[in-house]
Amino acid sequence: MPSGSSFSKVPLIDIAGLGAGDAATDQRIAAELGKAAREVGFLYVIGHGIPETLFADLRAAAERLFALPLERKMDVYIGKSKNHRGYVPEGEEGLATSTRDKKEAFDLAIDLPADDPDYLAGNPMLGPNQWPDLPGFREPVQAYYDAAFALGRKLMRGFAIALGESPDVFERYVTRPPSQLRLIHYPYSPDVVDAMGIGAHTDYECFTLLHSTIPGLEVLNGDGVWIDAPPIPGAFVVNIGDMLELWTNGEFIATSHRVRKVKEERYSFPLFFAVDYDTKVAPLPRFVTPERPTRPGLIAGEHLYAQTIQVFRYLKERMARGEVKLPDNALALSSFGQEARHNRG
Numbered sequence: 001m002p003s004g005s006s007f008s009k010v011p012l013i014d015i016a017g018l019g020a021g022d023a024a025t026d027q028r029i030a031a032e033l034g035k036a037a038r039e040v041g042f043l044y045v046i047g048h049g050i051p052e053t054l055f056a057d058l059r060a061a062a063e064r065l066f067a068l069p070l071e072r073k074m075d076v077y078i079g080k081s082k083n084h085r086g087y088v089p090e091g092e093e094g095l096a097t098s099t100r101d102k103k104e105a106f107d108l109a110i111d112l113p114a115d116d117p118d119y120l121a122g123n124p125m126l127g128p129n130q131w132p133d134l135p136g137f138r139e140p141v142q143a144y145y146d147a148a149f150a151l152g153r154k155l156m157r158g159f160a161i162a163l164g165e166s167p168d169v170f171e172r173y174v175t176r177p178p179s180q181l182r183l184i185h186y187p188y189s190p191d192v193v194d195a196m197g198i199g200a201h202t203d204y205e206c207f208t209l210l211h212s213t214i215p216g217l218e219v220l221n222g223d224g225v226w227i228d229a230p231p232i233p234g235a236f237v238v239n240i241g242d243m244l245e246l247w248t249n250g251e252f253i254a255t256s257h258r259v260r261k262v263k264e265e266r267y268s269f270p271l272f273f274a275v276d277y278d279t280k281v282a283p284l285p286r287f288v289t290p291e292r293p294t295r296p297g298l299i300a301g302e303h304l305y306a307q308t309i310q311v312f313r314y315l316k317e318r319m320a321r322g323e324v325k326l327p328d329n330a331l332a333l334s335s336f337g338q339e340a341r342h343n344r345g
Contacts, residue, residue: 006223011036012235016047019154026161033155034162037240041255042219044235045155050147052234055211057140058183059267065106065134066185076130078107079314083119083127084180085109093311102261106132106183108141110176118176118277124305124324125178125277145181145271148209148236152179152273155207155238163248165284170206170247173275178301179205180274186216186259186266202254202336203241204307205274205300210237212268220256229257242336243275243300249283249292254336277301299327306330 013032017025036043065073070089078086088105108129112119119127131138153174157167200220210217215230217237229237245254259268275281282297306327309315318324 006225007040007221008227010040010042010044010219010227010229010237012044012046012232014047015045015154015158016049018158026158026167030158030161033158037159037162037244037252040219040221041240041253042229042257043238044232045238046232046235048151048154048236050151050236054140054144054147055269058144058211058269059213061137061140062106062183062185062267062269065132065137065183066104068132068134073104073132076106076132078130078312081130083123083125084308084312084315085128086130087132088312092313094313102189103184103186105185107180108145109178109180111142112176123277123301125301125308126176141181141183144269148181148271149179149273151236152207152209152271155209156273159207159244159252163251163284164286169284170244170275173279173300175276177274177276178304179272181271182269184268184270186262186268188263188265189261190263200256200258201333202245202256203239203270203272204243204304205241205272206243206247207241207273208237208239209271209273210239210268212237212266214262214264214266216259216262216266216268218258218260220258226258241272242303243281243298245336246281246295246298247284249287249295251287274304275300277304296329298329298331302327303331307333 013029013036015029018029019026073087074089076086078084078088080086085108086106088107090102090104111129112127114128116127153171156171156174160167160169212231215228217229218226219229221227239257240252240254242254244252277300279300280297281300283294288294309319309324309326310333315324
């Protein structure tokens with residue numbers, strides 16, 4: 001079955017034992033991961049070992065944050081940061097193919113000190129987090145981040161084994177990556193019609209680890225049909241991102257997805273697992289053939305930043321004022337995944 005097949009459901013994989021030292025177990029689980037990454041680009045994982053209490057604590061922290069008055073949340077407005085961290089109010093972001101998304105969010109990533117050399121040098125995605133003045137918020141959020149990031153490392157090795165590469169072929173580039181965790185809140189909207197909430201897109205990093213509270217997520221299959229991917233208790237949703245599609249020259253696919261508008265209040269917590277900012281990502285030799293010529297390489301962090309500039313209002317305004325600019329060779333939104341394939345005809 002080729003990449004981007006006409007799948008009708010998202011596969012579920014038990015990864016218990018992955019990375020525990022048994023080579024046969026690693027190969028078995030990696031084969032399942034690889035099949036899902038090639039044929040669907042989305043999967044559920046269970047057996048990950050992360051206690052449900054961490055997710056519950058994260059949700060409780062998010063509920064407390066988003067219940068604050070807007071002026072309190074705007075104290076840590078993302079536009080006040082130099083490295084894309086903080087509160088994202090409704091209307092701040094919007095994909096090129098959609099209206100403004102009815103949601104609010106809080107964005108954080110690896111929490112580096114204020115005297116970090118890359119931050120001081122102006123790196124747009126590295127540095128300290130902008131934490132709200134909310135006692136008891138930072139600790140559960142950081143604990144969840146650390147656990148999900150460790151799971152991401154484990155999956156990175158599993159995907160490498162699935163491709164027949166050294167287990168550390170990708171993980172060697174994971175030292176200080178701008179892997180972002182988003183706390184997203186979709187408010188209760190009793191009058192909303194069932195329509196698109198977040199427009200169709202791919203994720204810009206290697207893959208995403210998602211926990212959410214209610215259905216709404218949809219995945220685009222190879223026939224252009226939207227498939228539901230509702231939350232499963234105890235499971236993470238994992239989807240392949242742009243960088244793994246590029247590294248594998250399309251062997252793995254960054255499947256386009258979107259979020260429907262629903263009446264119910266919804267929380268969503270994606271961790272976008274990235275590699276180090278300066279990592280040069282280009283197709284691995286084994287995936288370059290006469291039938292599948294090599295794609296141009298990208299700098300992972302520059303791709304992430306370029307896509308972010310094109311989505312967030314405060315960055316678009318900075319670009320209009322000449323304060324920031326798109327990196328050289330920046331790609332347009334939706335340059336990967338099924339949507340890009342359909343657009344190319």
